[in-house]
Amino acid sequence: xxxxxxxxxxxxxxxxxxxxxxxxxxxxxxxxxxxxxxxxxxxxxxxxxxxxxxxxxxxxxxxxxxxxxxxxxxxxxxxxxxxxxxxxxxxxxxxxxxxxxxxxxxxxxxxxxxxxxxxxxxxxxxxxxxxxxxxxxxxxxxxxxxxxxxxxxxxxxxxxxxxxxxxxxxxxxxxxxxxxxxxxxxxxxxxxxxxxxxxxxxxxxxxxxxxxxxxxxxxxxxxxxxxxxxxxxxxxxxxxxxxxxxxxxx
Amino acid sequence: xxxxxxxxxxxxxxxxxxxxxxxxxxxxxxxxxxxxxxxxxxxxxxxxxxxxxxxxxxxxxxxxxxxxxxxxxxxxxxxxxxxxxxxxxxxxxxxxxxxxxxxxxxxxxxxxxxxxxxxxxxxxxxxxxxxxxxxxxxxxxxxxxxxxxxxxxxxxxxxxxxxxxxxxxxxxxxxxxxxxxxxxxxxxxxxxxxxxxxxxxxxxxxxxxxxxxxxxxxxxxxxxxxxxxxxxxxxxxxxxxxxxxxxxxxxxxxxxxxxxxxxxxxxxxxxxxxxxxxxxxxxxxxxxxxxxxxxxxxxxxxxxxxxxx
Numbered sequence: 001x002x003x004x005x006x007x008x009x010x011x012x013x014x015x016x017x018x019x020x021x022x023x024x025x026x027x028x029x030x031x032x033x034x035x036x037x038x039x040x041x042x043x044x045x046x047x048x049x050x051x052x053x054x055x056x057x058x059x060x061x062x063x064x065x066x067x068x069x070x071x072x073x074x075x076x077x078x079x080x081x082x083x084x085x086x087x088x089x090x091x092x093x094x095x096x097x098x099x100x101x102x103x104x105x106x107x108x109x110x111x112x113x114x115x116x117x118x119x120x121x122x123x124x125x126x127x128x129x130x131x132x133x134x135x136x137x138x139x140x141x142x143x144x145x146x147x148x149x150x151x152x153x154x155x156x157x158x159x160x161x162x163x164x165x166x167x168x169x170x171x172x173x174x175x176x177x178x179x180x181x182x183x184x185x186x187x188x189x190x191x192x193x194x195x196x197x198x199x200x201x202x203x204x205x206x207x208x209x210x211x212x213x214x215x216x217x218x219x220x221x222x223x224x225x226x227x228x229x230x231x232x233x234x235x236x237x238x239x240x241x242x243x244x245x246x247x248x249x250x
Numbered sequence: 251x252x253x254x255x256x257x258x259x260x261x262x263x264x265x266x267x268x269x270x271x272x273x274x275x276x277x278x279x280x281x282x283x284x285x286x287x288x289x290x291x292x293x294x295x296x297x298x299x300x301x302x303x304x305x306x307x308x309x310x311x312x313x314x315x316x317x318x319x320x321x322x323x324x325x326x327x328x329x330x331x332x333x334x335x336x337x338x339x340x341x342x343x344x345x346x347x348x349x350x351x352x353x354x355x356x357x358x359x360x361x362x363x364x365x366x367x368x369x370x371x372x373x374x375x376x377x378x379x380x381x382x383x384x385x386x387x388x389x390x391x392x393x394x395x396x397x398x399x400x401x402x403x404x405x406x407x408x409x410x411x412x413x414x415x416x417x418x419x420x421x422x423x424x425x426x427x428x429x430x431x432x433x434x435x436x437x438x439x440x441x442x443x444x445x446x447x448x449x450x451x452x453x454x455x456x457x458x459x460x461x462x463x464x465x466x467x468x469x470x471x472x473x474x475x476x477x478x479x480x481x482x483x484x485x486x487x488x489x490x491x492x493x494x495x496x497x498x499x500x501x502x503x504x505x506x507x508x509x510x511x512x513x514x515x516x517x518x519x520x521x522x523x524x525x526x527x528x529x530x531x532x533x534x535x536x537x538x539x540x541x542x543x544x545x546x547x548x549x550x551x552x553x554x555x556x557x558x559x
Contacts, residue, residue, distance in 0.1 A: 016513055017378045026382055038495075094350065095359045118495065123377050124362045126350035129320065133354035138425035139320055141347050144488070154429065159343040160442075160497075161433035162489050166319070168426040178481070178495060179488050214359035218385045223376065226520055229541035231532075235554040238526065238544050246524045246541065248446070248503040249470060249559070 003055040004110035005046045007039035009068040010121040019220040035071040038116025041176040044183040046114050047079035054148045057081050063100045076194035077186035083199040096211040098130035103207035117142050117175040128175035138168035142177040251280030254331050256339040261288045264297040267340040269404035274397045277367040281305045289316035295414045302409040312420035317428035318344045324351035325421035340399045353394035360394040365401035379494040380517035400500035444473035446503045451477035453508020457485040462552040469559040477509045493518035508548045511536030
């Protein structure tokens with residue numbers, strides 16, 4: 001059984017980004033980049049499927065700039081067998097990324113496609129759902145548990161009120177939520193081995209995908225700053241302020 | 251222009267989150283229709299018909315839509331939505347699941363989590379955990395939009411008298427089926443709809459200590475939330491998570507207890523009207539957004555707070 005796992009290079013989750021002075025975009029100069037945390041969970045899940053003997057091959061894919069090879073190498077170090085970079089200098093929107101991934105999936109025919117539920121840069125939460133639509137297959141988004149049983153998958157999903165369990169036929173797309181697993185750290189020997197694993201390059205044009213954006217970002221700005229308030233001395237003063245100043249409790 | 255809103259409901263009650271999208275639709279302008287897709291959900295359609303400002307309710311009642319499976323509902327939304335200029339839904343887990351799929355079926359780039367309408371094709375939305383607000387303009391003929399509920403007030407649930415029209419034909423993709431649901435039953439208000447939210451963080455120490463929040467929540471009629479750190483540590487389930495990757499809340503009063511204030515938590519609550527922080531670390535970032543900060547050990551402060559209410 002073949003597993004395809006899509007990853008994204010994003011600003012590290014510890015970095016607090018700011019708009020550029022002219023508001024034309026986010027200032028990403030000299031900012032630490034990492035694999036998107038939810039993608040890391042997706043890679044871990046793929047590796048666990050292989051360790052359980054469910055998966056036989058893991059292909060890691062990303063769509064992005066040449067530097068995204070670093071994140072593919074991370075995926076290879078964690079246990080992916082080979083990688084594909086769909087190289088582009090443009091910032092692609094989820095629909096274009098989904099179209100590129102569809103072209104890869106058409107060629108690779110994976111049984112299970114894993115990816116993060118959302119990237120922490122654009123916060124779109126769309127690519128998995130869109131890829132599932134384009135491929136006409138089932139989607140199990142926000143997954144917290146994945147069990148493969150023959151030609152079917154049983155997936156537990158994080159929904160607003162709690163948890164929902166679905167069964168879906170393979171092939172399917174699973175997008176990882178926080179609690180699906182806890183990703184391992186790559187060991188040094190595995191990082192060294194990853195450098196020798198195959199990494200193919202292609203482009204959206206090679207895949208025949210039109211990536212013309214539909215949504216343009218006109219400007220970015222800082223959100224309205226919230227002013228820090230006051231420190232109260234004790235609980236009695238806090239309750240008094242809430243009752244008589246803020247008037248939010250009675 | 252005409253706008254289709256995909257209703258959030260449980261087959262018996264219209265979820266008030268839907269009302270936020272009706273308000274957003276009012277800002278965009280045009281005829282507003284609500285789609286109620288479910289099974290045995292005519293009561294929901296009746297409620298939707300009374301919502302102020304709604305011109306028509308489309309009722310798609312079929313077993314295929316009973317559990318809002320994305321594969322089926324997205325086909326319906328894409329099919330019906332082709333005749334509209336905008337398709338909206340409020341940012342619930344169902345909407346996040348269904349709307350991008352419907353958008354891809356229509357070959358449209360969806361716009362997630364809008365916090366403001368600039369004009370009919372230009373919107374503001376938070377990116378990077380809300381550290382930056384982007385203004386984006388869509389060139390698609392149909393705009394598929396997920397609305398951040400906390401950014402738009404709920405419109406009046408009554409006062410309207412829309413006609414209800416049954417939608418015929420069902421879309422069953424046959425790709426997925428519902429097995430079970432484990433929804434936490436609680437007498438407390440829903441996190442995203444509560445007027446008061448009290449949340450615990452890693453400082454709570456363990457899951458049992460969250461009981462310290464119960465009495466206060468009872469007295470304030472509050473929902474109980476948690477930071478991602480508390481969820482990661484296994485103290486409480488993920489559906490309690492407030493933050494960038496959890497629920498976005500904006501109550502009248504938000505009380506953060508033992509929460510340091512990581513960027514990703516602030517992204518989920520900093521639009522609350524009044525924020526209270528209780529933390530023993532006086533340098534905790536949460537104090538920079540709090541209207542009232544109390545530097546104290548929560549194990550002393552919480553019982554005292556409960557007694558004082």
